[in-house]
Amino acid sequence: MQDPFVNLRVPGPTPVPDQVARAAARPMVNHRGPEFAAAMTEVVEGLKPFFGTRDDPLLLTGSGTGAMEAAIVNVLSPGDEVLAVTIGVFGDRFADIAQAFGATVHRLQAEWGKAIEPDAVAQALKEHRNIKAVLLTHNETSTGVTNDLAAIAAVVRTGGGDAPLLLADGVSSIGALPFEMDVWNIDVAITGSQKSWMSPPGVGMIALSERAWKAYAEARMPRFYWDFGKARKNGTRGTTPFTPAVGVVHALQEALRLMHAEGQEAVFARHRHIGVSIRKGIKSLGLELFADPAVVSNTVTAVRIPARVDASAFLRDLRQRHHLVVGSGQDWLKGSIFRIGHMGWIHDSDVDHLLSALRSALQTARLEEAV
Numbered sequence: 001m002q003d004p005f006v007n008l009r010v011p012g013p014t015p016v017p018d019q020v021a022r023a024a025a026r027p028m029v030n031h032r033g034p035e036f037a038a039a040m041t042e043v044v045e046g047l048k049p050f051f052g053t054r055d056d057p058l059l060l061t062g063s064g065t066g067a068m069e070a071a072i073v074n075v076l077s078p079g080d081e082v083l084a085v086t087i088g089v090f091g092d093r094f095a096d097i098a099q100a101f102g103a104t105v106h107r108l109q110a111e112w113g114k115a116i117e118p119d120a121v122a123q124a125l126k127e128h129r130n131i132k133a134v135l136l137t138h139n140e141t142s143t144g145v146t147n148d149l150a151a152i153a154a155v156v157r158t159g160g161g162d163a164p165l166l167l168a169d170g171v172s173s174i175g176a177l178p179f180e181m182d183v184w185n186i187d188v189a190i191t192g193s194q195k196s197w198m199s200p201p202g203v204g205m206i207a208l209s210e211r212a213w214k215a216y217a218e219a220r221m222p223r224f225y226w227d228f229g230k231a232r233k234n235g236t237r238g239t240t241p242f243t244p245a246v247g248v249v250h251a252l253q254e255a256l257r258l259m260h261a262e263g264q265e266a267v268f269a270r271h272r273h274i275g276v277s278i279r280k281g282i283k284s285l286g287l288e289l290f291a292d293p294a295v296v297s298n299t300v301t302a303v304r305i306p307a308r309v310d311a312s313a314f315l316r317d318l319r320q321r322h323h324l325v326v327g328s329g330q331d332w333l334k335g336s337i338f339r340i341g342h343m344g345w346i347h348d349s350d351v352d353h354l355l356s357a358l359r360s361a362l363q364t365a366r367l368e369e370a371v
């Protein structure tokens with residue numbers, strides 16, 4: 001049995017409010033019937049303002065990575081040149097997916113902990129004149145950095161109608177951070193149910209611009225399960241091409257009701273406020289942030305683990321004695337940072353618990369160090 005109280009602060013899955021958990025556990029319905037159609041329609045409508053688009057997002061059955069793969073195979077053909085902008089693990093993953101399906105991938109990297117400079121993207125696009133799509137992570141969850149998506153999108157679109165497509169991984173941003181797909185000219189925007197949406201994992205949400213739909217008509221990468229045409233056609237009838245994660249769609253319906261009752265601007269303001277409180281608290285504990293302060297994320301905070309503190313013992317102590325679960329470092333950052341997820345269902349009391357648990361576990365780690 002799980003402890004009755006767990007402060008789950010990994011950057012996804014995120015905590016699910018009780019009403020949402022109850023919705024996920026509702027009896028199953030026919031996914032070709034009117035009840036599911038009503039739920040799906042409500043979810044699609046509820047998502048639109050958070051994506052900042054007038055078009056209907058598609059619901060895909062899978063995690064964020066599945067939706068990233070879907071984005072690649074639906075708008076590209078083997079041999080297409082792409083510019084993959086990467087500032088961490090998830091930018092690398094997007095590049096790797098494109099490569100796996102036969103795109104010619106040019107990687108533009110920034111030092112981990114920093115954001116990409118829009119000028120660097122402009123420069124790379126000058127060097128590579130045939131780029132079909134730019135891949136970009138809006139909020140890099142492995143380092144706790146938010147890229148300036150609006151500024152980068154403006155750079156990508158300077159070429160006008162012939163400009164490359166911009167595919168944005170908004171898995172850990174959309175629903176918590178301002179995101180204006182139509183205004184910024186984003187062509188494909190991707191997120192997943194287990195992040196800002198306070199729902200269990202299992203549904204990827206993705207929206208496409210008109211230019212992306214044109215690219216879909218010509219794209220020749222192999223695809224079957226992830227076919228946007230099938231998803232759109234079924235979507236207009238309030239269903240999905242294949243059996244959806246019905247319980248997750250019910251959860252999303254309830255979660256979106258909560259988000260809209262709070263108000264979109266209030267949701268964003270709460271994330272800003274929580275981000276500031278966590279960073280202030282972390283510094284007051286004498287800990288250092290990993291990310292460049294100018295580009296820190298309001299959904300994920302990466303914190304350096306002090307030298308001589310054993311990372312796995314520290315995380316175990318947090319979990320076992322304090323019921324606080326945070327994320328470990330990924331890739332070469334394993335053991336040297338930990339990551340706090342603060343998107344979705346998070347309030348001041350969770351931050352108070354988080355900081356007091358960290359204070360106590362740090363004291364323990366330092367006492368052990370002194371022995």
Ligand code: PMP
Pocket residue numbers: 011012063064065066090137139140141169170171172192
């Ligand atoms: N991109 C980003 C920015 C993410 O944070 C994550 C999940 N941590 C993913 C992609 C992959 O999503 P999933 O784990 O749902 O496949």
